[in-house]
Amino acid sequence: MNLKHILWPDVSEKEWNNWQWQLKNRLSGKEGLKRLGKTLGADVTGPLKAIKTYKWAATPYYLSLIKSKDVLRDPVGKQVIPSPKETEAPSLPLASSDPLREKEYSPIKGLIHRYRDRVVILATSLCASYCRHCNRKRQWARPECITISREALGEIRDYLLLKPHVREVLVSGGDPLLLPLEKLEFILEALRTISTIKVLRLGTRVPVTLPMRVTDELCRLLKRHRPIWINTHFNHPNEITKETKSAIERMQLAGIPVSNQSVLLRGVNDDYDILRSLFCNLQEIMVRPYYLFQCDMVKGTSHFWVPLEMGIEIMERMWAHVGGMCVPNFVVDLPDGGGKVRLLPSHLLESDGKEAVFSTFEKRLIKVRLSHA
């Protein structure tokens, strides 16, 4: 199935590759869902119910990656088409709209400060496509955080000037690469004038959902504010296309390293072979797999949750059989605002100070006499 040809048969290549055209022609709201349903002959009653609580929008480009006619079974479709399960009750008592307690860790508006040496700025609440598994779903409906104001940014700057131990700022959202370039430049400039801030990091899904946004002009802007690291968010090998490859390459040629954080999602990528392909394909385009997250226990995402043991099992196989540059850290961001923890298998089975027993990647036991004993 090719949704591009079905839904936008007359679009020219030039329009398709224009990010403004992509944004203007997003499918969204009731109208968009009905159009999708009609085109595919699918029942969209469930999705229509879900968007009463959680909004919906998707770029034509990202929708065109859906290959299965049964869109709610497709790995891209599942990430972007609303599911009635988002608003169903059963597992809701476990879920919270803000399990990471980001509000509590927000000393001033638009800033989250949980770890001593790094902070997060929420620069905008806009995204090119709204991921159904997003852990900041709670923000989608709040018009006041559409784009961070100059005043709020001024306050953030004052805060950071008093906290010289903060050395890294993550600009996140929403998606900061959707900001008008003047606004993005203003934010990066403001941060760059703080001498204690050494590194900037941008969290963005634009390379995946709207790769044409990565224009030469945007890359020049980023280049002027290095060191900047980009962290993007690929979840499935089907998301790696010639468009995404070219967007990533433009950023890399501007001297911006790109790494990736994935989320382990039921029915999307909760499978060893899929994740292995994803991580290896990312390494082939020189994107370093950085984190694989256990899906946060956020309200409206419970249909994506995968048992923790499954993630660990997949990762153990990965550590044993795949080159280290392809293997991300498997991370749980603990509820109750506990912060991130890495889950690693231990290969040190026992040690009494004189002798240690290791298990190899092939589960062979090796005894090592400790030299100092």
Ligand SMILES: *Cc1c(COP(=O)(O)O)cnc(C)c1O
């Ligand atoms: C995830 C996160 C960071 C970044 O953590 P890294 O482990 O450096 O990727 C920083 N601040 C907050 C509040 C976070 O949730």
Ligand code: SF4
């Ligand atoms: S791009 Fe990021 S912030 Fe935006 S909806 Fe997706 S996961 Fe959430």
